[in-house]
Amino acid sequence: MRFSEGIVVGKGSLKFKIALLLKNKGLPVTILEHDLRSSAKEPCAFNGIPHHFFHKEALYDRLKQVGHGALIISAINTYLLPADIVSAHTIINYHNALLPRHPGLNAEAWQIYDMDPYAGITWHYVDSHIDTGDIIVQEKFLLDNRITSIKLLKRQNALAYRCFEDFADKLLWCDLPGAKQADHPGRRLHYLKDAPNNRLLELTWTAPKVSAFLRAMDYGPLHLLGIPTVTVKNKNFRCESYQISESGQNRGTALQDNRLYIENNGLKIIVFLSEFSPVQYSADLKSSAVSEK
Structure with missing residues (x-):
């Protein structure tokens, strides 16, 4: 050995x-x-x-x-x-x-x-x-x-x-050889503090991109990357949960009763929201970062 x-x-x-x-x-x-x-x-x-x-x-x-x-x-x-x-x-x-x-x-x-x-x-x-x-x-x-x-x-x-x-x-x-990694232009190193789009859902995204963002942020109850947020009509919301289903409709984006509806490109997404204070959210993120250390 x-x-x-x-x-x-x-x-x-x-x-x-x-x-x-x-x-x-x-x-x-x-x-x-x-x-x-x-x-x-x-x-x-x-x-x-x-x-x-x-x-x-x-x-x-x-x-x-x-x-x-x-x-x-x-x-x-x-x-x-x-x-x-x-x-x-x-x-x-x-x-x-x-x-x-x-x-x-x-x-x-x-x-x-x-x-x-x-x-x-x-x-x-x-x-x-x-x-x-x-x-x-x-x-x-x-x-x-x-x-x-x-x-x-x-x-x-x-x-x-x-x-x-x-x-x-x-x-x-035995001697287990390794192969040199290929060059990758634009190689970006991800750090512990990083999260997709800084945790912000963009209303200009297509439904497939919103789906990718929400699923990327989804660690169940662990919230390893924090809770995603969205700003609609100058109000700030947390994205507490979501539902994704197939759809043949193209109804765009709408906010109703703290639910964000996004429907295009073959998907219907419902995001369940809760309004929050950006100051408090920033404090929660800092507290979470300290606990991870």
Whole structure:
């Protein structure tokens, strides 16, 4: 085996499934994460996998203590690893988009918002930049024009694990080469603070674009990107929920009883609204950003 130990850094169920697979293949493995709400503690204890919580700086300090010859796997990890850690170890990362498109965070939302024909996943080696390392494997699938961000993310995570299963033995026992990423003009890096169109629904959009925007912002009750907003007749509204159906009518846009109706290009969309104060909404966003840290 090429590595002395495995370190899985990330959050969600994917990190545990990867760690368990590595353990079952004979590699001593530890999970390091920063999500105190994680449900991985009990299954890790049951399966004999060391599991530790760290805040950002403490996590970096712990990684600097990892011995030479370790394999570090970044799976749904929102922290950038310092250059000295990257240069000292073999590190691979799961990215939920088809790099070089949509580097950075919340890629599932950007694929939907940009109305990409395909979505997919990438496993790649980590280098000194963000999501630019050599590609180990990519898989793509047609992007359903009704899927939401939360559902796309779940599908991508499942696909990422299946791909990891396929190449794990080569990674552990052989030299697994990567392919250089293609150049992508206009490459834009998405940060944690970014959201499609700054969370604002535009009344000039077609119904398919409104659908893409609403679905991109849709993480169910999690509201990872905040709550979308719209301004109609100088009034500011939150988009609390929505309904999308097919339609052969072209009735334009109308506001009635705190419902926004948009009907054109084969779709009818009803957006359920609540009026709000922009000052309060800005305060809510700042509070949400602090809680994410």
